[in-house]
Amino acid sequence: MKLFPNTVRGVVFALEQIFEQGYYTDKVIERLFKANPKWGARDRAFVAETVYEMVRWWRLLREISPQQDYYSLFGTYYLMAGHALPAWEEFKHVQADAVRKGLDAVENRAVKASIPDWLDAAGASGLGALWEPELQALNQQAAVVLRVNTLKNSREQLKNRLAADGIQAYAPKGYPDALVLEQRQNIFKHPAFKEGAFEIQDASSQLVAAALDVEPGMRVIDACAGAGGKALHIAALMQNKGRVLAMDIEGWKLKQAKLRARRGGVSILETREIEAKTVKRLRDSADRLLLDVPCTGLGVLKRNPDTKWKLSPQRLEELRGIQQQILQGYTPMLKPGGVLVYATCSILPAENKEQIDRFLASPAGQAFQLVEEQHVLAHQSGFDGFYVAKLQKG
Numbered sequence: 001m002k003l004f005p006n007t008v009r010g011v012v013f014a015l016e017q018i019f020e021q022g023y024y025t026d027k028v029i030e031r032l033f034k035a036n037p038k039w040g041a042r043d044r045a046f047v048a049e050t051v052y053e054m055v056r057w058w059r060l061l062r063e064i065s066p067q068q069d070y071y072s073l074f075g076t077y078y079l080m081a082g083h084a085l086p087a088w089e090e091f092k093h094v095q096a097d098a099v100r101k102g103l104d105a106v107e108n109r110a111v112k113a114s115i116p117d118w119l120d121a122a123g124a125s126g127l128g129a130l131w132e133p134e135l136q137a138l139n140q141q142a143a144v145v146l147r148v149n150t151l152k153n154s155r156e157q158l159k160n161r162l163a164a165d166g167i168q169a170y171a172p173k174g175y176p177d178a179l180v181l182e183q184r185q186n187i188f189k190h191p192a193f194k195e196g197a198f199e200i201q202d203a204s205s206q207l208v209a210a211a212l213d214v215e216p217g218m219r220v221i222d223a224c225a226g227a228g229g230k231a232l233h234i235a236a237l238m239q240n241k242g243r244v245l246a247m248d249i250e251g252w253k254l255k256q257a258k259l260r261a262r263r264g265g266v267s268i269l270e271t272r273e274i275e276a277k278t279v280k281r282l283r284d285s286a287d288r289l290l291l292d293v294p295c296t297g298l299g300v301l302k303r304n305p306d307t308k309w310k311l312s313p314q315r316l317e318e319l320r321g322i323q324q325q326i327l328q329g330y331t332p333m334l335k336p337g338g339v340l341v342y343a344t345c346s347i348l349p350a351e352n353k354e355q356i357d358r359f360l361a362s363p364a365g366q367a368f369q370l371v372e373e374q375h376v377l378a379h380q381s382g383f384d385g386f387y388v389a390k391l392q393k394g
């Protein structure tokens with residue numbers, strides 16, 4: 001593969017923004033593409049993939065690169081990825097042999113897997129023997145998974161429509177609304193997306209709305225709805241009949257949810273920014289309650305590798321506090337007999353089972369019974385890591 005100075009410069013610029021200015025990778029790439037409208041599809045794919053992979057392998061790259069400047073780090077990555085480097089002045093310190101020897105010499109698991117030490121310790125203590133294979137899986141590139149909007153088309157119809165345009169996808173077993181693209185590509189440009197025929201949503205994430213067992217006509221509250229990924233899925237499962245109340249403390253996310261609902265033909269979604277009295281006013285009002293709580297995102301490292309550099313043990317503790325507060329504070333909105341689903345995109349028991357155990361042992365949890373739990377690990381499912389607990393209110 002031939003390297004071009006302007007796209008490599010783009011990669012270097014993106015890394016500076018991420019590691020020196022603290023910006024998120026997806027936002028940096030988005031801005032970079034806007035600033036370089038002449039880049040073609042291949043340039044964009046090269047820049048996006050290289051930046052994501054370099055962020056993923058950042059610790060390992062820094063360990064084995066002969067110098068810490070961005071060009072040497074890029075050169076090291078490029079060799080590691082199996083390519084040959086051109087004879088550019090910027091790469092004069094980077095030798096293929098030295099990189100290979102450096103790689104062979106790394107023994108420390110956290111360095112090898114390119115994660116912080118504290119995270120390696122937390123994963124090992126939480127998952128035991130499952131941590132090692134999980135870590136391997138979380139360092140892979142994520143597949144592009146669609147959630148078929150069944151209000152607009154069936155899975156078969158969408159699959160055939162995409163195939164007619166040369167986009168091959170398969171239907172994974174056990175995920176009734178999912179289609180996995182055979183090849184990664186920017187599917188947002190396809191007209192079917194603009195028509196609301198699908199959303200991008202990982203297969204594991206699609207298990208969450210399914211666990212609620214909704215029926216048309218129900219009143220459902222999604223209390224941490226964000227931009228509405230799961231709320232839209234819930235509405236589709238309800239055949240757009242009943243009411244889905246999407247709530248969040250961040251109003252701008254709910255605006256996104258509204259826009260997506262319009263695109264997807266969902267008319268039963270209402271949004272409400274949470275204020276001091278919101279929960280009290282909605283006491284005993286929901287047949288189903290979804291708490292898709294804020295979490296570390298450690299189950300979705302494939303997709304967001306920068307999470308591991310931005311997280312800290314302190315932030316994990318803070319999130320645990322918020323998760324328990326949400327469980328304690330929001331469950332009164334559920335009617336007696338109703339179903340609660342608590343979900344995270346984390347694989348740490350500290351955010352998952354331990355939170356549910358603590359809730360069930362507390363006064364607020366006395367009315368609840370655990371019905372089932374899904375510990376979805378990336379290396380077992382092939383998709384993101386998730387936790388889904390279903391509880392019934394007596």
Ligand SMILES: C[S@@+](CC[C@H](N)C(=O)[O-])C[C@H]1O[C@@H](n2cnc3c(N)ncnc32)[C@H](O)[C@@H]1O
Binds near residue numbers: 223224226229231247
């Ligand atoms: C995991 S994200 C939700 C993702 C969303 N359900 C989806 O499927 O796209 C968690 C959400 O919780 C919101 N949040 C954080 N603290 C909250 C609180 N105390 N009450 C309600 N929502 C909160 C965040 O703004 C964020 O949008």
